[in-house]
Structures are given as structure tokens and as C-alpha cells.
Amino acid sequence: MMKKDVEGVIRVTGLRVARSGRTVLDGLDLVLNAVEVTGLLGPSGCGKSTLLRSLVGVQQVQAGQVQVLGEPAGSASTRAQVGYVTQTPSVYDNLTVAENLRFFAAVLGAPHGDVDRVLSQVDLGNEATHLVSALSGGQRNRVSLAVALLGQPTVLVLDEPTVGLDPVLRRDLWGLFHCLAADGAAVVVSSHVMDEAERCDRLLLMREGQLIADETPAGLLARTGTADVEDAFLQLVEQRTPLTRSQS
Amino acid sequence: MNPKITVAVASRILRQLKRDHRTVALMLVVPCVLITLLWWMYVDREAVFDRVGGPLLALFPFIVMFLVTSVTTLSERTSGTLERLLAMPMGRLDFLCGYAIAFGLVAVVQSMLVAGLAVGVLGLDVRGSVITLGLVAIVDALLGTALGLFVSAFARTEFQAVQFMPALVIPQLLLCGLFIPRDGLPQVLEWVSDALPMSYAVDAMNIVTRSTDWTGNLTRDLAIVAAWTFGALALGAVTLRRRTA
Numbered sequence: 001m002m003k004k005d006v007e008g009v010i011r012v013t014g015l016r017v018a019r020s021g022r023t024v025l026d027g028l029d030l031v032l033n034a035v036e037v038t039g040l041l042g043p044s045g046c047g048k049s050t051l052l053r054s055l056v057g058v059q060q061v062q063a064g065q066v067q068v069l070g071e072p073a074g075s076a077s078t079r080a081q082v083g084y085v086t087q088t089p090s091v092y093d094n095l096t097v098a099e100n101l102r103f104f105a106a107v108l109g110a111p112h113g114d115v116d117r118v119l120s121q122v123d124l125g126n127e128a129t130h131l132v133s134a135l136s137g138g139q140r141n142r143v144s145l146a147v148a149l150l151g152q153p154t155v156l157v158l159d160e161p162t163v164g165l166d167p168v169l170r171r172d173l174w175g176l177f178h179c180l181a182a183d184g185a186a187v188v189v190s191s192h193v194m195d196e197a198e199r200c201d202r203l204l205l206m207r208e209g210q211l212i213a214d215e216t217p218a219g220l221l222a223r224t225g226t227a228d229v230e231d232a233f234l235q236l237v238e239q240r241t242p243l244t245r246s247q248s
Numbered sequence: 249m250n251p252k253i254t255v256a257v258a259s260r261i262l263r264q265l266k267r268d269h270r271t272v273a274l275m276l277v278v279p280c281v282l283i284t285l286l287w288w289m290y291v292d293r294e295a296v297f298d299r300v301g302g303p304l305l306a307l308f309p310f311i312v313m314f315l316v317t318s319v320t321t322l323s324e325r326t327s328g329t330l331e332r333l334l335a336m337p338m339g340r341l342d343f344l345c346g347y348a349i350a351f352g353l354v355a356v357v358q359s360m361l362v363a364g365l366a367v368g369v370l371g372l373d374v375r376g377s378v379i380t381l382g383l384v385a386i387v388d389a390l391l392g393t394a395l396g397l398f399v400s401a402f403a404r405t406e407f408q409a410v411q412f413m414p415a416l417v418i419p420q421l422l423l424c425g426l427f428i429p430r431d432g433l434p435q436v437l438e439w440v441s442d443a444l445p446m447s448y449a450v451d452a453m454n455i456v457t458r459s460t461d462w463t464g465n466l467t468r469d470l471a472i473v474a475a476w477t478f479g480a481l482a483l484g485a486v487t488l489r490r491r492t493a
Contacts, residue, residue, distance in 0.1 A: 057491065058334065076337065080336065090329045109337070200475055210287045
């Protein structure tokens, strides 16, 4: 892959989003690259999901531009290239795991062997014939993730995909995200769990609709002189908005 | 529109339905029980059964499909699967036509069962051909499907979706000519009745049960019901937004 194809796979300029009268994102700028796992971290309610929805092109935006693979987000020509996992698993409860995957593969026009490939990627091979309604919450999340992997998308937007998973599985999935990035994908993963930050190549810290950090995990720790990302987050928040602290 | 995707949507819905034995039973058995009940009520007054039986053959597919479609589409909206599908290369028409095909097929089975029971066992007098009767039932079912898809956009919960049935279906039921002939209604209500699709669905079914020929009025009635169906589908397509707030 050429360097120019790697940089700026996603370009966000001046993005402003309001939901039910409340401004969630206000003039956000962001450039994301391929061959990189970007972590979007912040407390719940800070606008992570809204930003991710904007990248996928399912969010109504008030102003600004979101370009994905050189096209406006959500364009018909790039929809099959973008894999998206919503926070709550969006799969059919009364179908089996394999039936869900076969259906979405047909909609995407993904090749036939893809179902088995993604099943093994999320380690659900043994559950293929189980009904989704009979699975645990973590397993359902993985079915939803498997759907997003169909058709080998070049952009993966994953909204809290590792919530509620056991540590071993969480580590394996982060391994998978890095493999996908190494194969050339741009992977964006959100989380509200700060200790997942160290697993990212690049870290975006978000608070109240603003990006307060955009660097490597090591760079962030070095700059703030802190030992972990949670402390770094606190320090950034207190530096930037000292008023919030004195009022509370 | 992509026929492969449309077929994938339709077969997925049918597969889900196949799992849901209770819903299938309710869709297929309840209309049969109701028509039998009606026959029993009028067991000594065959003429009444003949008069009311036809319209009911039009109403069952309409009502059942309206309910099933509005609730299933709503759950597709609330579970996030619709958002996911619309973020994929799926056209809105693929989605809507997939639903129309799947539930249209169910309507065929349902109509054949009820009509077979009513005509073959209970002795309902149908002068027209069984094929015409089936066709009218399917058109009515598709109307129910289309309206159900449309109203699902205005409900936030399944509970609300079900409430659209008394709000939108029962007035049509009252004014469709089943209780009193439509031309016997007060003038304003007759105009309202003239504007509602179920009036024409019932009218078409009455023609099939009473006349051996395919009449011009039957063509007109079916055309009006079909126009309503396409109109509701078009409005339903407008309510399927890729981008939501």
C-alpha cells in the first residue's frame, strides 16, 4: 500500500453535531490513518458514539465534513468498505450465528468462505449453529463484530467492542485488531475503560465533545509525566479547565 | 435495487418466522377459528354468513399483516439492525420489497387456508374463481404490510405500534361496508369511506364472492388498493433514514 493511501483515510473537519438540542460535538477536526489502531477513549456520554456514527455516515450532522476513503462518509461507493459495530449488538436474536452471518454476507456481496473466516476470527466456530438469543452478552457482541469483519473492510469502526469480555478474550480481540491494521485497515476502537489505552497505536482522549489528546500512549504518558492513562486524563482535564475543579 | 439483496432479506424474514412457531400458528390458525366462529353464529342464517364471510376474507390478511409488519419492522429499527443494514450497500427498496415478498407469501398461505376452509368446509358461497379470490387476498395483505411498514416509523415501542391498529384499522373496519352498506352512511362518512383503502379491499372481495366474472369494478378496486400500497411503500421508504439524529 502506498503511503498516500495510508494517511488520511478518514478526514474530519469542523464537525458539529447536536442531538435533541444539545451540542455533542462542536467543530471537531481529526485525521485517521490506515495500518493503525486508534483508540477513542473517554467517559460515557462524552460524544464517542456520536463521532463514530458520523464516521460511518449514519449520524445527522449540523456542520462540517467527514471524508472516508476520499468520499463523504456513508457514500454508496464506500459503504461495503466500512465495517461498523454498534454499542449494542445489532444482530437477529432468533437466527443462529451462522444464519446471521450468511444473511449479512449476502447483503454485502461477500464471498462464501467469509462466514467461516470471521467465525474463527472472533472465536465463535463452536457456536455457529447456536441461536443468538441463547448466547451470553459477550458472545453476542462478538457476533456483531464478526458481521463487521465480513467482506474485509478497509475501515473498521468499533464502538466498545470489548465491553463485558473476559480478559483473555479481550487480549485476543486486541490482537485481532492489530492484525487487521497490519493488513492495511484503519481500525478505530472506542472504550470507556482507560486501561485499554495501552493497547492502541494512537490515542484520542475525549471529554465533553472535545478531543483533549491525540498522540501515542507512550507520548501521552511522557508529556504528562504520569504513570497511566487514567492519571494522564485527569491531569489534562485539570490543566485545561481549572474552573470545573474549583466549582465542584 | 439489487434482486439478490431483496431475496436475502425476504428469505431471512421467512427463516425468522419459521423459528417463531407461536406467531405462525397465530397467523394461520386464528383466522380459521374466527371464520368458523362466524359460521357457527349464523349457522341457521346462511345468507348472513355469505354476506359477511367475503369481507372477512379481505380483512384477515390485511389486519394480520398490518400487525406483524409494524411490530417486526419496529424491532428492526430499535435493535439497530436497520441502521446496520442501511450502513451497508442495501437500498431502501431492497428492504421494503424483501418484507413485502416475505409477508406476501405468508398471506398467500393464510388466504388459501381460510378461503379453503370457508368455501370447502363451511359452505361459503363464492361465485368467482378461487384464483381471483387468492389474488384479492394477496393485494389486501400487501396493503396491510405497506401500511404496517409506514406506521412503524411513528412508534417508539412495540406497545405503541400495536396501538396503531385501533387508531388506523378499526375506523376503516367500521366504514368499509361490513356493518351497513357504504351508500347508507351519513354523507360525510360516505366521503371518508370513499377515501379509505379498506373500503375497496372489501368491495373487491364482495365482487369475487357475488359474481362469476372479472368486472371493471373489480379492476378499479384492485387498482385503488394497489395505489394505496405503493403510496404507503413510498412513504415508508421516506421514513427509512440512513442518517438519524
